[in-house]
Amino acid sequence: MDTLVAQLQRQFRDYTISLYHQGFLDDQFTELKKLQDECSPDFVAEVVSLFFEDCEKLIGNMARALDQTGNVDFSLVGSSVHQLKGSSSSVGAKRVKGLCVTFKECCDSQNFEGCVRCLQQVDIEYKSLKAKLQDLFNLEQQIVQAGGRIPQVDI
Amino acid sequence: MFVSFFDVIYLTSLFFILLSVSQERTMAVGDLSSSSSSSSSQELHVLAVDDNFVDRKVIERLLRISACKVTTVESGTRALQYLGLDGDNGSSALKDLKVNLIVTDYSMPGLTGYELLKKIKESSAFREIPVVIMSSENIQPRIEQCMTEGAEDFLLKPVKLADVKRLTELIMRSGEPQEEDKAKHSYPNRILQNNTDSSSSSHDYVSSVDDDTPSSKRMKLES
Secondary structure, three states: OHHHHHHHHHHHHHHHHHHHHHOOOOHHHHHHHHHHOOOOOOHHHHHHHHHHHHHHHHHHHHHHHOOOOOOOOHHHHHHHHHHHHHHHHOOOOOHHHHHHHHHHHHHHHOOOEEEEEEHHHHHHHHHHHHHHHHHHHHHHHHHOOOOOOOOOOOO | OOOOOOHHHHHHHHHHHHHHHHHHHHHHHHHOOOOOOOOOOEEEEEEOOOOOOHHHHHHHHHHHHOOOOEEEOOOOHHHHHHHHOOOOOOOOOHOOOOOHHHHHEEEOOOOOHHHHHHHHHOOOOOOOOOOOEEOOOOHHHHHHHHOOOOOEEEOOOOHHHHHHHHHHHHHHHHOOOOOOOOOOOOOOHHHHOOOOOOHHHHHHHHHHHHHHHHHHOOOOOOO
């Protein structure tokens, strides 16, 4: 019968793989994991946490800009989208980044409805990723608490 | 007051103990900030410029893991201030440690990475410092513009550890006696390795730049 550690490790491995396969994460997330070591054991968690804060701030800015009915500053929205695209790319948040590409096109063509739709989708998507990564980090903690090592997962 | 021989020994040892403790403390405080007054000659001090908070965190870590000391700033203007190039009667007291490499994002509000590059290359004090541009957009004219202006390299974002390691090794090596080996110094190489869409035009670009690059544009590392 599997030990608790083995079960948790398998769960962790399966969950990680599913996140990549479903397109939530891309290989830049793998790159971030390379930057984590005994000296900086929480690097990935710290960076993604900053990313989610950034999402919240930028989405807030975009919502406010889009709220100025009749007087929407699309270049302002566009520059926030550019920022979000950059940071999502840097952390491997693949779906968020993909949405930003569409969003940017809507800004460039001053498509108000398109922008509003994209904003809603980006909001849902980053929150979804945040919840999933929280689950992943929780699994890591459980493994460590059970005395195990976090397995290296090759995608 | 009569002081015995043993008192002198005791007081002298105490003095040296206190001296070494205070030196350790000074160095520890120095390490907390990004710059320190004592630098290992092996470690590069890199100035990283990016307006994106997440990107700054990542580039800082990429560089630290590649054994560099790192100072991050959020804008081209801040970078110039740090270097003492902002016309504010450059106080070199602002930086305690010489900058060996500048890595900057291209698209930034205010001063772009390209404009920062130009200002650095126009300065007699800093033109020898290698400047690397990072961008999320693979725009050939932009790359050419930067390389023509004297950029050491152009990295596509998201930047990977392999890119930074290659870059820092190259900069460290360029501190050694110059080799006229252009194959080693094919700086747009990183674009090709980053870019999954490596078309033949990119290859042509590499060879033409190599042929045209005067050796005076080689960046020397000043110790």
